[in-house]
Amino acid sequence: MMRLSTKSRYGARLMIDLASHYGKGNILLKDIARRQEISVGYLEHLLPPLKAAGLVTSGRGAHGGYALAKSPSKINLKDIVETMEGSLAPVRCVDNPALCHRTNYCITIDVWKELKENITRTLESITLQDLLGRRKEKLETSLIYNI
Amino acid sequence: MMRLSTKSRYGARLMIDLASHYGKGNILLKDIARRQEISVGYLEHLLPPLKAAGLVTSGRGAHGGYALAKSPSKINLKDIVETMEGSLAPVRCVDNPALCHRTNYCITIDVWKELKENITRTLESITLQDLLGRRKEKLETSLIYNI
DNA sequence: ACTAATCTTATTAGATTAATAGGAATTATA
DNA sequence: TATAATTCCTATTAATCTAATAAGATTAGT
Numbered sequence: 001m002m003r004l005s006t007k008s009r010y011g012a013r014l015m016i017d018l019a020s021h022y023g024k025g026n027i028l029l030k031d032i033a034r035r036q037e038i039s040v041g042y043l044e045h046l047l048p049p050l051k052a053a054g055l056v057t058s059g060r061g062a063h064g065g066y067a068l069a070k071s072p073s074k075i076n077l078k079d080i081v082e083t084m085e086g087s088l089a090p091v092r093c094v095d096n097p098a099l100c101h102r103t104n105y106c107i108t109i110d111v112w113k114e115l116k117e118n119i120t121r122t123l124e125s126i127t128l129q130d131l132l133g134r135r136k137e138k139l140e141t142s143l144i145y146n147i
Numbered sequence: 148m149m150r151l152s153t154k155s156r157y158g159a160r161l162m163i164d165l166a167s168h169y170g171k172g173n174i175l176l177k178d179i180a181r182r183q184e185i186s187v188g189y190l191e192h193l194l195p196p197l198k199a200a201g202l203v204t205s206g207r208g209a210h211g212g213y214a215l216a217k218s219p220s221k222i223n224l225k226d227i228v229e230t231m232e233g234s235l236a237p238v239r240c241v242d243n244p245a246l247c248h249r250t251n252y253c254i255t256i257d258v259w260k261e262l263k264e265n266i267t268r269t270l271e272s273i274t275l276q277d278l279l280g281r282r283k284e285k286l287e288t289s290l291i292y293n294i
Numbered sequence: 295a296c297t298a299a300t301c302t303t304a305t306t307a308g309a310t311t312a313a314t315a316g317g318a319a320t321t322a323t324a
Numbered sequence: 325t326a327t328a329a330t331t332c333c334t335a336t337t338a339a340t341c342t343a344a345t346a347a348g349a350t351t352a353g354t
Contacts, residue, residue, distance in 0.1 A: 001310085004149050004237045004259070006343065012255045028299075037249070041345060044301075060300045061352030077258060081149075090151045102184070104289060107282045108159045111224065112151070115269055122265045126258055135254045142251060148341085153312065175330075188314060191332075207331045208321025 008084040010038050011046050015080050016135070018056065019072040019128040026058075026065030046084070053083040072128035081123055088123075089116045155231040157185050158193050162227050163282070165203065166219040166275035173205075173212030193231070200230040219275035228270055235270075236263045 013036045021027050029047075033040045047066060050056045057069045068075065082088055089095045091112040097103040160183045168174050176194075180187045194213060197203045204216050215222065229235055236242045238259040244250040 002149055002151050002155075002232055002235065002237065003239070005341090008149075009238060009255065012258075016254070026299095030299085039344075042343075045344090048301075058300065059352085060298095060350075062298055063353060064299045064351080066300090085149055088149065090149065091156060092150070105282075105285065107163070107278050107285060108156065110281065110285075111159075111273055111278070114273075115266065118265060118269045119262065122262055126261075131254050131258070134257065135252075138252065138254060138257075152310090173330095177330085186313075189312080192313090195332080205331065206321085207319075207329095209329055210322060211320080211330045213331090 002090060004081065005085060007046060008081045010036070010042065011050065011080050011084040012077065013038070014043060014046055015050070015055070015068070015075065015128060016131050018066060018068050019075070019132055020135075022068050022072055026063065026067050028065045032066075049083050050080070053079065055079055055083065068128075072132060075128045076124050077126045077131075078120055078123035082120075088119050090119075149237065151228065152232060154193060155228045157183070157189065158197065158227050158231040159224065160185070161190060161193055162197070162202070162215070162222065162275060163278050165213060165215050166222070166279055167282075169215050169219055173210065173214050175212045179213075196230050197227070200226065202226055202230065215275075219279060222275045223271050224273045224278075225267055225270035229267075235266050237266070 014032060017032050017036055018027055029040050029043050032038070033043055047056065047058065051058055055069055055075055056066050058064065058066050078088070087095055089112070091109070093100045093103060093106075093109055094112050094116055097109070100106070100109075103109055161179060164179045164183055165174055176187050176190050179185070180190055194203065194205065198205055202216055202222055203213050205211070205213050225235070234242055236259070238256070240247045240250060240253075240256055241259050241263055244256070247253070247256075250256060
């Protein structure tokens with residue numbers, strides 16, 4: 001069904017949460033879990049790859065927790081989704097043409113490549129900073145209309 | 148992993164095959180299966196939804212087979228992939244916001260909507276006719292360079 | 295030492311996907 | 325009208341992937 005895994009969905013929310021506390025030191029998984037309604041145990045799976053990708057830093061023990069490794073304006077959704085999914089290719093052969101012996105005369109592979117590039121560009125164009133701005137906006141309009 | 152199912156991949160190849168025989172009457176699954184290296188049994192699963200979507204017509208019994216319901220220039224990849232996948236939404240809540248109680252203040256849902264629209268536009272822009280043209284081109288350049 | 299946190303690995307259950315199999319229904323034609 | 329060739333339909337299986345939990349090891353401040 002060409003669906004993002006929950007790793008990506010939760011990963012995005014996790015990173016937005018970290019972004020909204022950027023500059024305030026290490027943030028506890030426990031607190032993120034409460035705010036985002038995701039179990040600590042599940043969050044624990046999301047962080048190692050994000051750390052390996054250089055998107056977050058961590059500290060262990062007391063005063064431990066997580067923080068963004070760089071400013072929210074320097075991290076975009078492509079960074080996050082790509083590390084969570086492993087690849088943005090909608091079809092395996094796009095990353096590894098050797099998988100299919102038809103690659104040489106197959107035209108659909110070119111289309112799937114275009115689709116991947118398009119998805120990549122779209123996600124690249126949205127930074128965590130943008131998302132914080134959007135949230136503020138959404139919150140304000142919902143306050144106006146929902147009270 | 149945000150992958151297209153093989154239904155979409157095979158569906159695209161099936162439809163290109165039909166497009167390349169457009170106007171020549173009904174085409175046998177047996178022949179498509181041979182040319183595309185897909186089992187007849189599997190192809191049989193792909194066709195009912197394509198037929199329901201008004202993209203192909205079929206005839207049973209002797210002289211039976213399948214044909215495009217309209218010209219290759221009038222069918223695009225969005226038509227095909229959407230009927231094969233059921234939806235192009237990368238996240239369920241995009242099609243059905245009621246699934247998640249956070250929809251009202253969630254910002255990521257807006258991003259996933261944008262992603263869906265982007266994927267839709269990309270696939271819409273490529274018709275079966277375009278793909279036939281590309282194949283011709285690819286074949287010619289491969290003849291030049293691979294002999 | 296104690297406590298609170300991240301880190302690591304294993305396991306389970308569930309959902310989805312891919313593919314096959316077998317037979318029913320249909321239709322031109324000999 | 326029998327036959328052969330085809331689409332159509334339903335069930336089943338096997339494999340893969342995903343989501344989520346659990347339990348303990350490691351680390352670091354107090």
